[in-house]
Structures are given as C-alpha cells and as structure tokens.
Amino acid sequence: MNIGDVANRSGLPAKTIRYYEEIGLVKPLRDTNGYRAFREPELHKLVFLARARALGFTIEDCRALLALYDDETRASADVKKIANEHLTKIEAKIADLNSMRDTLSHLVDACAGDHRPDCPILRNLGATSDKSIRV
Amino acid sequence: MNIGDVANRSGLPAKTIRYYEEIGLVKPLRDTNGYRAFREPELHKLVFLARARALGFTIEDCRALLALYDDETRASADVKKIANEHLTKIEAKIADLNSMRDTLSHLVDACAGDHRPDCPILRNLGATSDKSIRV
DNA sequence: CTTGACCTTCCAGTAACTGTAACGCTTATC
DNA sequence: GATAAGCGTTACAGTTACTGGAAGGTCAAG
Numbered sequence: 001m002n003i004g005d006v007a008n009r010s011g012l013p014a015k016t017i018r019y020y021e022e023i024g025l026v027k028p029l030r031d032t033n034g035y036r037a038f039r040e041p042e043l044h045k046l047v048f049l050a051r052a053r054a055l056g057f058t059i060e061d062c063r064a065l066l067a068l069y070d071d072e073t074r075a076s077a078d079v080k081k082i083a084n085e086h087l088t089k090i091e092a093k094i095a096d097l098n099s100m101r102d103t104l105s106h107l108v109d110a111c112a113g114d115h116r117p118d119c120p121i122l123r124n125l126g127a128t129s130d131k132s133i134r135v
Numbered sequence: 136m137n138i139g140d141v142a143n144r145s146g147l148p149a150k151t152i153r154y155y156e157e158i159g160l161v162k163p164l165r166d167t168n169g170y171r172a173f174r175e176p177e178l179h180k181l182v183f184l185a186r187a188r189a190l191g192f193t194i195e196d197c198r199a200l201l202a203l204y205d206d207e208t209r210a211s212a213d214v215k216k217i218a219n220e221h222l223t224k225i226e227a228k229i230a231d232l233n234s235m236r237d238t239l240s241h242l243v244d245a246c247a248g249d250h251r252p253d254c255p256i257l258r259n260l261g262a263t264s265d266k267s268i269r270v
Numbered sequence: 271c272t273t274g275a276c277c278t279t280c281c282a283g284t285a286a287c288t289g290t291a292a293c294g295c296t297t298a299t300c
Numbered sequence: 301g302a303t304a305a306g307c308g309t310t311a312c313a314g315t316t317a318c319t320g321g322a323a324g325g326t327c328a329a330g
Contacts (some may be wrong), residue, residue, distance in 0.1 A: 004307070014308090017220050019287060033295060035308055044261060051260045056235045059286065069257050079256050080248035094232045100191045101225050108222060111217035121214050123202050125186045126179060137275070149277090154318060170277055194317065234322060 001038040010046035017046060025049060025063060045069075057086055136173040145181035152181060160184060160198060180204075192221055 007014040020026050026045050028036040038046075038128070045066060052062045061082055068074040110120040142149040155170070161180050163171040173181075180201060187197045196217055196267050203209040245255040 002308070005189055012183050013288085015288065016286085018309090023286090030233075033308080034310095035295085042262075047263045054235075055239055055260075056232070065257070065260065068254075069261055072252060074252050074254070075250045076246050076252065076254035076256075077248045077250065079254045080243060080246045083239060083246070083256050085180045087236065087243060090232055090236050090239065094229060094236065095234070097191070101191075101222065101229065104190055104222050104225065106220060108215060108218050111211050111215045111218070112214045115208050115210045115212065117211065119203075119209070119211035119214045121211075121218050122200070122209075125190075125200065125243060126183045126204055128179075132296095137277075148319085150316085152322065153278095158317095168277080169279095170326085188317090 003036050003038070003041065006038045006046055009043055010050050012046055012050050020046070021050060023059065025059070025066065046052075056090060061086060068126050076085075136178065138171050138173070141173045141178050141181055144178060145185050147181055147185050155181070155184060158194065160194070160201065166230060191225060192217075192220075 001009075003014045003017055006012075007017060010017070012020075017026070022030060026042050026049075028038045028042050031037045048066060048069060049062055052065055053059075057065065064082055065079065068079050107121045107124055112118070138149045138152055141147075145152070146212075147155075152161070153171075154162060161177050161184075163173045163177050168170045183201060183204060184197055187200055188194075192200065199217055200214065203214050210262060223255045242259055247253070
C-alpha cells in the first residue's frame, strides 16, 4: 500500500502520516522507487492513532498506548492509568470552557448589539474594579 | 511603572507583556535607561487583555476588541458579533470534549485496570471493525 | 564595591500539524 | 516516443501564544 491508500483507509491526511513516520510512530518499509510501502500492521497502527487522537490523547500518550498495544504482556492498569489521567484533563478543560461560556453568554445577552457605542462586554473587560463578572 | 509593576497588577507574566508589545497590542513608552515605562492607559489595556484571554478570545480577537474599546464611536453590534462567534466556538469545543469524555469514561469503566493484558481501551482503539464505540 | 533584584534583547523550543516549492515516478493517452 | 495527470518524494517555513534561557545592562542597599 502506498501512502494514499493508507490515508484513505485510516482517514489521516498523507501529510500527517509522513509526520508520524518522522517522529517515529510508524516505520513503513520503502519500495525501490523510494515510495513508502505500508503493510497491514502499519495500517492498523494508523487507525489506532487516528482513534486515539480523536479522543484527544496527546502524541506522547499515543506513543505510550501504542507501545502497550504492541506488548502482549502489558498490564491493563497501565493503559487505564493513561486514559484516566487524560479523562481528568478533559474534565478540567470542560469545566474551564463551561465557565467561559457562562460568563460570555451573560455578557452577550446583556449587550444590545445595535449602532450605539455602549457595550457591557467591553465595560466588563475593561472594568477598573474587581467586579469583573457584573454587568 | 516598570514591567514588573504592571505584571503584578495585571496578573500577566512580564514575558507575556513583552510579547504583547512585540505584536503591537500595547505600546509603552521607554525611560532613558531603556526600561519600558507604563502609564495607566497601558495598564488598563493589559488588564483588558488578561480578561479577554481568560475568556478564551484569540489574540486577534483581542486586537479587534481593543480597537473597539478605544473607539468611542463603535457600534456595540460589532463587539457582540465577535463575542457571539467566540461563544459558538466555545460551545462546539465543549460538545467535542463532552463526546470524548463520554466515550473515554465508558472505556475506562470497562477496563479492569489490573495486571492482566486484556484491555477494552486498547481493543477499542485497535478495533478492525467500524464499531469503535462498542466495548 | 559588590550583591541581588530588577531590566534589556535575542534565539530557540513548545504541539501537532499544514502549506508550499521543487522535484521524481507511473500510467494513460495521443 | 512525448506528454500530462496524478501519484509520490524531500525540505523548509508558518501556525498559536507564549515560555525558557543565555548574556548582559541598571539600580538600590549595605
């Protein structure tokens, strides 16, 4: 399989696959013409990577997960640990974003959004006092 | 005020303030010794930036918001538009993260997390079929 | 006069790609 | 056999919003 084929099958852009090779996540063979020659196991890894990335795992997490995936003697606890830490980060991010959304939607609701210059959003951002939530 | 003072008062690291000057968000004067000399309006802008960044606005959004902040003849509609677009992006991100969290927490729950190699998380990531949600 | 806490600039690195240029190989068509 | 489309290759630069570090200048205190 050439890079285009595995790109289609994994859903990853060819560019990304080349990048993954560059950083050592996959190691395809090479044809005599210099083209990358992917076999089934490499394709599998790319699918794995695409899914792990879609779940928001970092590249370094992916590297660790892939190593565990390859290791038949792994302990599931090691996998669960990585996943759990990631889950915690995701939840923290969600909390952050929820708080941003709440503040922002209040401000947006309070803003007339017309031709006049008066604007609670700007007033809040530029407020001199500490009461930066008040509208 | 030196950079350390405005860093303390705005909550932004000095390094970040220098960066903001570099990209033209603030333009402090200079003392004869080469030190940046911040006045009240500059401090105000830094506080503004710190708040807008905390709400997740991009730097380019901040640049636009700051221009509107400075423009006494602005229309609040222009501010509201930026804020609303940002709100939409935040909501999209939250939705993404929620879906990641749901999938991931299911997988984590299904994983024994012991010394055995069998692991639903890895099984899901490496699954050959399309049923990547199933555990 | 030196010590420590400031300040300065400049360069490099981060995460994970993405874009672009300049080029080679393959295959089909004329 | 020439050529053009559509693959593939490398290498380098750019993205976002900083952050770290080196090498050095300034200032106030003791």
